[in-house]
Amino acid sequence: VPKTINGFSIGYDAESGESVDKESFMITRDYNFVNVDFYVEYRVTDPVKYLFSSENPVAILKNLTQSYIRDTIGLYDVDSVITTGKNEIQASIKDKIITRLDAEDIGIQLVNITIQDAEPPTQEVINAFKNVENAKQGKETSINRANQKRNEDIPAARAQVDETLKTAQAQAEERVNEAKGQTARLNELYAEYQKYPLITKQRMFYETMEDILPDMKIIIEKSNGTTQTMLPLESFIDSGALKGTGGGTGGNNAGTSAGGAADDTVTGGDVNEDME
Numbered sequence: 001v002p003k004t005i006n007g008f009s010i011g012y013d014a015e016s017g018e019s020v021d022k023e024s025f026m027i028t029r030d031y032n033f034v035n036v037d038f039y040v041e042y043r044v045t046d047p048v049k050y051l052f053s054s055e056n057p058v059a060i061l062k063n064l065t066q067s068y069i070r071d072t073i074g075l076y077d078v079d080s081v082i083t084t085g086k087n088e089i090q091a092s093i094k095d096k097i098i099t100r101l102d103a104e105d106i107g108i109q110l111v112n113i114t115i116q117d118a119e120p121p122t123q124e125v126i127n128a129f130k131n132v133e134n135a136k137q138g139k140e141t142s143i144n145r146a147n148q149k150r151n152e153d154i155p156a157a158r159a160q161v162d163e164t165l166k167t168a169q170a171q172a173e174e175r176v177n178e179a180k181g182q183t184a185r186l187n188e189l190y191a192e193y194q195k196y197p198l199i200t201k202q203r204m205f206y207e208t209m210e211d212i213l214p215d216m217k218i219i220i221e222k223s224n225g226t227t228q229t230m231l232p233l234e235s236f237i238d239s240g241a242l243k244g245t246g247g248g249t250g251g252n253n254a255g256t257s258a259g260g261a262a263d264d265t266v267t268g269g270d271v272n273e274d275m276e
Helices: 047-052 057-073 078-084 086-104 123-195 197-215 233-238 250-255 258-267
Strands: 006-010 025-027 033-044 108-119 218-223 228-232 270-275
Touching: 006 057, 025 057, 033 057, 033 078, 057 086, 057 108, 078 086, 078 108, 078 123, 086 108, 123 197
Parallel strands: none
Antiparallel strands: 006 033, 025 033, 033 108, 218 228, 218 270
């Protein structure tokens, strides 16, 4: 009896490669049908038991293998059988067969069992599974892109938040310092006011007028009861000529020279200087 490693196929003919449906056709945990092909490797460990403990040890091994294959495939969903669960399924079947052969003690040992191929039974189902796999890949691609976008946007948002906080803190410090400076100036001014109230009032008035008057417009108004003439000083500076508005005798004032009008305005009856 040779003790070399031998093998046989389950689910297909090893010589012709044609599928054997009665061996490969199985049902999964989620009630899907699938064709699964296996190749089994074994060797004889005890020639005496191999010859006399059973009538056909290889046939026993094949029946046990088919039984445990169907039992194990029924514990997994179709996606695991076709794609990601092959190694786990192979290891589970191998452990079950080895344990059973040790109990039977027929002089034969399982060396290895391998899933050769696993696919849905019809072309329509195969195409459906391909579409499912493409959808899964598209899902993974979208998730990866979303994660990449998140990894880019979150640091940018955090940097913008830090910049906004720093800007707000700088503005807060600036306003606080400005308020403290104004408070200090007011406190000093109030201290001076308590010492010399009248002088402090006059000084504040003069300083305020120095700030306001340069930006104000001055208009000289002349009225004799029947006519009224408005003389903006800007016209003296810009054109050197006196422009008057009004009716009645106001036309006579407009015909006078710039110098004569200015003299008449200064020496007139009611002259008011209004500051706007």
